[in-house]
Amino acid sequence: MRTRQRPLPRTVAVLAYDGVRLLDVTAPLEVFSTAAGLGARYEVALLSPGGGAVTTSAGTRLLTDPVGQLAASRVHTLIVPGSPGLPEEVPAGLLDAVRTLHSVSWRTTSVCTGAFALAEAGLLRGRRATTHWRHTTTLTRRHPDIDVDGDAIFVRDGRIYTSAGVSAGLDLALALVEADEGHELAREVARDLVVFLQRPGGQSQFSVAARTPAPRHGTLAALLRSIAAAPAADHSLPELARRAGLSARHLTRLFNEEIGDTPGGYVEAVRLEAAQTLLDAGETVTATAHLSGLGSDETLRRVFLRHLGVTPSAYRARFRTTAPGVSANPPLSSVARPVRR
Incomplete structure (x- = not known):
């Protein structure tokens, strides 16, 4: 035998x-x-x-x-x-x-x-x-x-x-x-x-402030602090330029040189981070869209899919599965490649 x-x-x-x-x-x-x-x-x-x-x-x-x-x-x-x-x-x-x-x-x-x-x-x-x-x-x-x-x-x-x-x-x-x-x-x-x-999102989910180079220009540093303090406020390019006392073109050049992003791209990243925090805390998708400054459910969905590769609802579901005895983790593919900015 x-x-x-x-x-x-x-x-x-x-x-x-x-x-x-x-x-x-x-x-x-x-x-x-x-x-x-x-x-x-x-x-x-x-x-x-x-x-x-x-x-x-x-x-x-x-x-x-x-x-x-x-x-x-x-x-x-x-x-x-x-x-x-x-x-x-x-x-x-x-x-x-x-x-x-x-x-x-x-x-x-x-x-x-x-x-x-x-x-x-x-x-x-x-x-x-x-x-x-x-x-x-x-x-x-x-x-x-x-x-x-x-x-x-x-x-x-x-x-x-x-x-x-x-x-x-x-x-x-x-x-x-x-x-x-x-x-x-x-x-x-x-x-x-x-x-x-399977962790939702990629490295871009980590703190915007932590991964942003410290700006040399004092006016730009003040703008970044104001964006982080109130993500839902008016941070359009004309408004940011007005607060900085610079032309829109000059401000855009400063962002590109010192931050490596456009003003709009940076504001969106801060609002995305705020939206993640709100969803983690149990806010609804609609409330999150409003409070983060992203505006509508559809805009929130597009931003999440573009940056994290998941919908807001799917992201929020992750944090509803932390109760004892509950597990709703989907299968993990052998390659994690979230959508990049």
Whole structure:
């Protein structure tokens, strides 16, 4: 009688190094280890170029195994986390470790600025990729052969996946679990970790003020504060120009030079953020449209679809599913590519 063999585990290798961001490491580790506890075939390994202890950017020390321990083995998923300093300087030995593990991996992924390590290793040439919104311009400038998507939570191109800032490692890891083990198990992992299985929107959902460069022009800074303080007020171009004491043309040029957007585009982004906050708080779609300054239900719907890829009603439904025992997460596709501005 032939003995039935159990399937081999899927080895998930997380590559740490001195200065690595702690959450970039631990978020995927939690997802895959939780999935393993629920019956998935994952075996997680924490590696570093030289093995031993590495010190994270938070000061926490992690004990790792050397890359050579898995270099001759088949790795299912390689995860390269980011670090605050990685866009400017790649730690010694990291690129060799990335290339070595990539050569024996079925798929290779990065979290946050880990995309810079993949790029420097030559793995993103001619591919689509993303990274933390704060560093997308740097990645584009340094590697013009990469199609950088500054809004996606994560991007898949072939067997390489890149994800956005920090907590996006959770989104990516959950998507990979879903692709490997199916929607039900991925949903159970998300429920255990109390996170969305699929986060609505892209990086553009994050605070407008946080991702806006500080303007050098004092008048422009005052305008931005007034827009944020009262999104529903009259912020038409003629009115903004009147308050600034500038011509509409001059004001538009200032916005483009210092903010990287038109006055209308910036106002719409602030109103979208206000609308999200109102929906999160339980306001109706109609009230949200009025209070955010977007005006009508139809305008609100168009703005949500254009920027977040979901309707206001679908977005609001997300926050009605946070009651205990309720789950209405839809399936997550293997590629998250929200509509960009």
